[in-house]
Amino acid sequence: MNSFEVQGGQPLKGEITPQGAKNEALQVICATLLSKDEITIDNLPDILDVNNLIDLLKDLGVQINRQSSQTCSFKAEIIKPDYLKTKEFRTRASSLRGSIMIMGPLLARFGKAFFPKPGGDKIGRRRMDTHFFGFEKLGATFDFDSEEIFYTVHAGHLKGANMLLDEASVTGTANIIMAAVLAPGTTTIYNAACEPYIQQLCRMLVSMGAKIIGIGSNLLTIEGVKDLNGCTHRILPDMIEIGSFIGLAAMTGSEITIKDAATDHLGIIPLAFRRMGINMHISKDEIYIPPKQKYAIETFIDGSIMTIADAPWPGLTPDLLSVFLVVATQANGSVLIHQKMFESRLFFVDKLIDMGARIILCDPHRATVIGLNQETPLRGSVMTSPDIRAGVALLIAALSAKGKSIIHNIEQIDRGYEKIDERLSRLGARIKRI
Numbered sequence: 001m002n003s004f005e006v007q008g009g010q011p012l013k014g015e016i017t018p019q020g021a022k023n024e025a026l027q028v029i030c031a032t033l034l035s036k037d038e039i040t041i042d043n044l045p046d047i048l049d050v051n052n053l054i055d056l057l058k059d060l061g062v063q064i065n066r067q068s069s070q071t072c073s074f075k076a077e078i079i080k081p082d083y084l085k086t087k088e089f090r091t092r093a094s095s096l097r098g099s100i101m102i103m104g105p106l107l108a109r110f111g112k113a114f115f116p117k118p119g120g121d122k123i124g125r126r127r128m129d130t131h132f133f134g135f136e137k138l139g140a141t142f143d144f145d146s147e148e149i150f151y152t153v154h155a156g157h158l159k160g161a162n163m164l165l166d167e168a169s170v171t172g173t174a175n176i177i178m179a180a181v182l183a184p185g186t187t188t189i190y191n192a193a194c195e196p197y198i199q200q201l202c203r204m205l206v207s208m209g210a211k212i213i214g215i216g217s218n219l220l221t222i223e224g225v226k227d228l229n230g231c232t233h234r235i236l237p238d239m240i241e242i243g244s245f246i247g248l249a250a251m252t253g254s255e256i257t258i259k260d261a262a263t264d265h266l267g268i269i270p271l272a273f274r275r276m277g278i279n280m281h282i283s284k285d286e287i288y289i290p291p292k293q294k295y296a297i298e299t300f301i302d303g304s305i306m307t308i309a310d311a312p313w314p315g316l317t318p319d320l321l322s323v324f325l326v327v328a329t330q331a332n333g334s335v336l337i338h339q340k341m342f343e344s345r346l347f348f349v350d351k352l353i354d355m356g357a358r359i360i361l362c363d364p365h366r367a368t369v370i371g372l373n374q375e376t377p378l379r380g381s382v383m384t385s386p387d388i389r390a391g392v393a394l395l396i397a398a399l400s401a402k403g404k405s406i407i408h409n410i411e412q413i414d415r416g417y418e419k420i421d422e423r424l425s426r427l428g429a430r431i432k433r434i
């Protein structure tokens, strides 16, 4: 288990470029299974989850040509379905969440798919019902071995169908889209998730020859095609990393310019930071956060306390709430952080309380933060990172704190943030991997 040793209290300065989006990368890598032709993906983040998924595809028989850490070609001409029943597959697939999205493409191309209990952050119940509901609507039969925790899906032939999803699941929608693009007939998916990750997946599939209408909305219409060809695809910058850098800059009083930020694709994220009182200048592709900001959290129009809550896109992504929470600890004012989607994602606040933050955990979903208005810095501490985003929130806290902090279990951070220690050190952060 690796750790970060962080010497806090030092403002950072300089330019940083976000990595490609983790959650888009996981979708589009799985989509390469849909074609026999070569597909090249660019702007891949060099992170554990992505590298594990690429290795999994390689073991499955996909020809991989990694031209650089950011660019990789995939040719899924031959697949070895027997690999899906091996112990190695179970271990690798359960190391990340995104690998569940191999099911849709395998079902579409080979009529069967197997999957063990997926991995990913332990942040509460993470059900998969929507995935299987969609597969069943398309004509597949599904079996769940509750002792082995192993899912099996079979289909002689998939067939287009109309469906109304029970919830707008991100990976569920991606899986259903990937199963439907090769299913004869018309599929309509209502209450589809429409995060930029899904939009990008759909754009890539269209460039492979798929017929999809409604991209960016919650109603997708897909006309099944016989087969799909190769393509090249570029992944968008990671909006969660961009939001993490905005939060980091505000909390540490740093002057940071985020380059190549594709700001048209950030949705409501900048507005949510502005409601926290954070000032930034946004141009087409850059975000400049001025140094030494005093930020005051807005109230609602009637004077009541601000709530920052997650919602399916175009609402605020749940993956940034831990960052909003940590930033609020040094704001002027109070905010209610309401994590509606996951029920164990706020427990890390205990660590911030140890560091001197004023937070009341009201229940597993809600925490009230009373900002310290930069009058008292947080104190350095020893802590363990429970999940990717809490991990980065703790890193931000440690960089702002007085004294030394140690963060254990940083593999969690490495799952989602590329060489974060090296990149932040270039801005003047004092972080050592120990």
Ligand SMILES: CC(=O)N[C@H]1[C@@H](OP(=O)(O)OP(=O)(O)OC[C@H]2O[C@@H](n3ccc(=O)[nH]c3=O)[C@H](O)[C@@H]2O)O[C@H](CO)[C@@H](O)[C@@H]1O
Pocket: 023, 026, 097, 098, 125, 126, 127, 167, 168, 169, 170, 171, 172, 312, 317, 318, 319, 340, 341, 342
């Ligand atoms: C690999 C990957 O892409 N992971 C992301 C994906 O996970 P994932 O696709 O697993 O998450 P889902 O969208 O399925 O659901 C997330 C949670 O929100 C709940 N839910 C979902 C939709 C809804 O309308 N109402 C509702 O309450 C679900 O029950 C679940 O508890 O999407 C999540 C939600 O944006 C992100 O946190 C994860 O980073």
Ligand SMILES: C=C(OP(=O)(O)O)C(=O)O
Pocket: 022, 023, 096, 097, 098, 119, 120, 121, 319, 388, 389, 416
């Ligand atoms: C929850 C996350 O990831 P995963 O779904 O891969 O666990 C995340 O990226 O914040």
